[in-house]
Amino acid sequence: MERKDFLKRSFSSLLGIAAIAPMITACGSDTDVSPTTSTDTGTSTSTGSTNGSSSSNCSVTPSETEGPFPTKVPANFVRSDIRDDRTGLAFAINITIKNTNNSCAALAGALVDIWHCDKDGNYSEYGGTNMQSINYSSVDFLRGRQTTDANGLVTFTSIFPGWYSGRAPHIHVHIYNSAGKSLLVTQIAFPYDVTNTVYTTAQAYGYTKGAQDTKNEKDNVFSDSVATELATVSGSITTGYTLTHTIVVSA
Amino acid sequence: MKGLIRLSYRKIIDASARKPWDKLVFDETYQELFMQAQLYNQERRYQTFQELLDNVPNASQLHYLTSRVAMGYLKQLNQVIPDIANASGLLCLPFTQFKFEILASHLQHQEAHRIAISFYSDPLTWIDTLNANLVIAYGDQRAAWQAGTEISTDLIALQPYLTLSSFQPISPAPLP
Numbered sequence A: 001m002e003r004k005d006f007l008k009r010s011f012s013s014l015l016g017i018a019a020i021a022p023m024i025t026a027c028g029s030d031t032d033v034s035p036t037t038s039t040d041t042g043t044s045t046s047t048g049s050t051n052g053s054s055s056s057n058c059s060v061t062p063s064e065t066e067g068p069f070p071t072k073v074p075a076n077f078v079r080s081d082i083r084d085d086r087t088g089l090a091f092a093i094n095i096t097i098k099n100t101n102n103s104c105a106a107l108a109g110a111l112v113d114i115w116h117c118d119k120d121g122n123y124s125e126y127g128g129t130n131m132q133s134i135n136y137s138s139v140d141f142l143r144g145r146q147t148t149d150a151n152g153l154v155t156f157t158s159i160f161p162g163w164y165s166g167r168a169p170h171i172h173v174h175i176y177n178s179a180g181k182s183l184l185v186t187q188i189a190f191p192y193d194v195t196n197t198v199y200t201t202a203q204a205y206g207y208t209k210g211a212q213d214t215k216n217e218k219d220n221v222f223s224d225s226v227a228t229e230l231a232t233v234s235g236s237i238t239t240g241y242t243l244t245h246t247i248v249v250s251a
Numbered sequence B: 001m002k003g004l005i006r007l008s009y010r011k012i013i014d015a016s017a018r019k020p021w022d023k024l025v026f027d028e029t030y031q032e033l034f035m036q037a038q039l040y041n042q043e044r045r046y047q048t049f050q051e052l053l054d055n056v057p058n059a060s061q062l063h064y065l066t067s068r069v070a071m072g073y074l075k076q077l078n079q080v081i082p083d084i085a086n087a088s089g090l091l092c093l094p095f096t097q098f099k100f101e102i103l104a105s106h107l108q109h110q111e112a113h114r115i116a117i118s119f120y121s122d123p124l125t126w127i128d129t130l131n132a133n134l135v136i137a138y139g140d141q142r143a144a145w146q147a148g149t150e151i152s153t154d155l156i157a158l159q160p161y162l163t164l165s166s167f168q169p170i171s172p173a174p175l176p
Helices: A003-028 A192-201 B020-040 B049-055 B061-076 B142-147
Strands: A090-099 A111-115 A143-147 A153-159 A170-176 A182-189 A232-236 A240-249 B003-013 B095-104 B114-121 B124-130 B133-138 B154-157 B162-169
Touching: A090 A111, A090 A170, A143 A153, A170 A240, A170 B020, A182 A240, A182 B020, B003 B020, B020 B049, B020 B061, B020 B114, B049 B095, B061 B095, B061 B114, B124 B142
Parallel strands: A090 A240
Antiparallel strands: A090 A153, A111 A143, A111 A170, A170 A182, A232 A240, B003 B114, B003 B124, B003 B162, B095 B114, B124 B133, B133 B154
């Protein structure tokens, strides 16, 4: 059966019940518009199809060639834990967004995208326009989106990023307003003493490339402005690290 | 018995989408493209997806970055290719592989947004062709065919946007 027909049929029968009942109520009283479903006890029942309740009410349920009704689903990357299958040192990321147009007050409700490379310096970039499998579960590692809370804060659970040739270690950040309009694209830099400790002594956690080849002052992104882009990073190899950083946008 | 095949169905989703799933995918992929494109267009110089591709290095990553929002909806299909029904009117073709492409879009006009999702069926045994229908069995039934066992079959009508994307003969071609 065509989905159209199915929808038309089910909706018209639903509407038949839903639309007629309030009209009767409305005729009886202009003020009484409370729904008939009782919620006093905290439970409610909405009666569905009575099909199949008797031998005279027993038509074959229409097949649904569409499969399940689709529901709006948040994308996989809308999440706080962005690790997927990536391993490395535990790393908590706390980013606060403030608004320069509002006396530097916290900006609530902003969307914050972050992405960074894994311990070996690789980004997730699956597919493109190539063939992909619906079964891959770790195609989008180390990428996440969160919405700032009343304090302008977003938090992510991740692994300490590695480095790749030609760049100082960094986290990419893209901040949007709640409608998705871009407010700022920026990157967060790391204090050298911390990254150097990780890259030269955390071999047991898989950081085996050795010291980074580019320091912040030689990095083509950070060399002019690392003062405002440098994060506070605390912790140790045994306990993991926490990054704390504030980003100011013009919202 | 012809051999082992995969069918592929290229589903175009654009502003004319009417089915609920199609409309969700249309809206969500447009919103995500709109958001992600700003990364490649910080001076807001370009309006169309094609302009971004032509002028901004790495803008082709937008295919991938946008496809990520379609993933959740693709999973809702429960690995059954949409739209293509068998002769009994039921969706029937299992898939695990797909390909996602943005065909066109405009950062100010959602109605210009147009994507294609190609669904690749899991292997099917192509037994014969009846008029404009393929007679198929699900999975690789070549051994059962050769053993003379009864095989459950299905009829799939040839139709626009449905094509054969791969073929393997019943037995390997003899060496020359």
